[in-house]
Amino acid sequence: xxxxxxxxxxxxxxxxxxxxxxxxxxxxxxxxxxxxxxxxxxxxxxxxxxxxxxxxxxxxxxxxxxxxxxxxxxxxxxxxxxxxxxxxxxxxxxxxxxxxxxxxxxxxxxxxxxxxxxxxx
Amino acid sequence: xxxxxxxxxxxxxxxxxxxxxxxxxxxxxxxxxxxxxxxxxxxxxxxxxxxxxxxxxxxxxxxxxxxxxxxxxxxxxxxxxxxxxxxxxxxxxxxxxxxxxxxxxxxxxxxxxxxxxxxxxxxxxxxxxxxxxxxxxxxxxxxxxxxxxxxxxxxxxxxxxxxxxxxxxxxxxxxxxxxxxxxxxxxxxxxxxxxxxxxxxxxxxxxxxxxxxxxxxxxxxxxxxxxxxxxxxxxxxxxxxxxxxxxxxxxxxxxxxxxxxxxxxxxxxxxxxxxxxxxxxxxxxxxxxxxxxxxxxxxxxxxxxx
Numbered sequence: 156x157x158x159x160x161x162x163x164x165x166x167x168x169x170x171x172x173x174x175x176x177x178x179x180x181x182x183x184x185x186x187x188x189x190x191x192x193x194x195x196x197x198x199x200x201x202x203x204x205x206x207x208x209x210x211x212x213x214x215x216x217x218x219x220x221x222x223x224x225x226x227x228x229x230x231x232x233x234x235x236x237x238x239x240x241x242x243x244x245x246x247x248x249x250x251x252x253x254x255x256x257x258x259x260x261x262x263x264x265x266x267x268x269x270x271x272x273x274x275x276x
Numbered sequence: 277x278x279x280x281x282x283x284x285x286x287x288x289x290x291x292x293x294x295x296x297x298x299x300x301x302x303x304x305x306x307x308x309x310x311x312x313x314x315x316x317x318x319x320x321x322x323x324x325x326x327x328x329x330x331x332x333x334x335x336x337x338x339x340x341x342x343x344x345x346x347x348x349x350x351x352x353x354x355x356x357x358x359x360x361x362x363x364x365x366x367x368x369x370x371x372x373x374x375x376x377x378x379x380x381x382x383x384x385x386x387x388x389x390x391x392x393x394x395x396x397x398x399x400x401x402x403x404x405x406x407x408x409x410x411x412x413x414x415x416x417x418x419x420x421x422x423x424x425x426x427x428x429x430x431x432x433x434x435x436x437x438x439x440x441x442x443x444x445x446x447x448x449x450x451x452x453x454x455x456x457x458x459x460x461x462x463x464x465x466x467x468x469x470x471x472x473x474x475x476x477x478x479x480x481x482x483x484x485x486x487x488x489x490x491x492x493x494x495x496x497x498x499x500x501x502x503x504x505x506x507x508x509x510x511x512x513x514x515x516x517x518x519x520x521x522x523x524x525x526x527x528x529x530x531x532x533x534x535x536x537x538x539x540x541x542x543x544x545x546x547x548x549x550x551x552x553x554x555x556x557x558x559x560x561x562x563x564x565x566x567x568x569x570x571x572x573x574x575x576x577x578x579x580x581x582x
Binding site (some may be wrong): 170173174177178181182194195196199 | 558561562565566568570571572
């Protein structure tokens, strides 16, 4: 049985997903204030790291990174509703790419597993 | 590392301090470089231990030296120089040996051992007889550009180092539509990219936008109009901020960013090239991405003031 990351299509699929996902994020009024960086190249590299992780791919994320990386955003009001929105946009991205519901649920599950760290709880 | 060396009064050539111009090249003798210290350098340079002092954050003791500059820089002779307006001059250099580059890439032009600045290549090897063309904008407080604009003469010797940069045309996707947009001498790399695309027989539409303060700043206006007459798929859109009496009706009085937004609500499937000052490039990169261009198909060259 192949891994989730392989089923989704590996790095090429991550690249395709980043392009769609990050555009959705920037256009979504609920969350875009947290992604308002002038350097979209740097930001999209971060999104690639995030998507690689939730695709079950090779990554070096630790709970500590997640906490530290989002602390300043939590101070600015990042909460559960924003995490919900991100998981929703992630699902929409995968649907557009033709990923099946079971795999989308698995990706959402990985994203869900870091909710506590992201929100510094 | 560069900051430390300079504050200790060590003489290290430097310019952009952002890992772009490759002026602050140094060579590793002993030790381990951090990841990123060699980013953008060609393989053979990396293998020699060359790295950029401005991108080097030592994590342990390093033994370093300045590399032998002669092997890295190419001697050139000024073969043409003409001032097009009060701010912009076109300069052509004849390199001692053929320089391999892609139109739109940049090289560092060195006046002497220490003074160098990065300039984009507007020439196309196959069209311009292997001469290198640059568009020099005279910066009021610049160190090198007033000299390059005002004082340099045909026959003078210079050195160039490079090329670098990834903002150039590739023939894959010849049916794609191209959007080229630049402010000021951001036109230089675009002029190279444009002629390279035409020369390689690009089949899709090419829309070139040039923005300037005044009509005088549209320094290739006639040349580009002529090119657009010859090539059916080329569309030239000159934009200026200030209206003036007798303005050519072809010229739009509109901010370049507004013109682009108005003209192209969807850029899905397009390839985009953006050149000019940093705020313009960064803002447009985002705008074009949101309009549907893929991140990997947006090529940008932001001019960093040294």
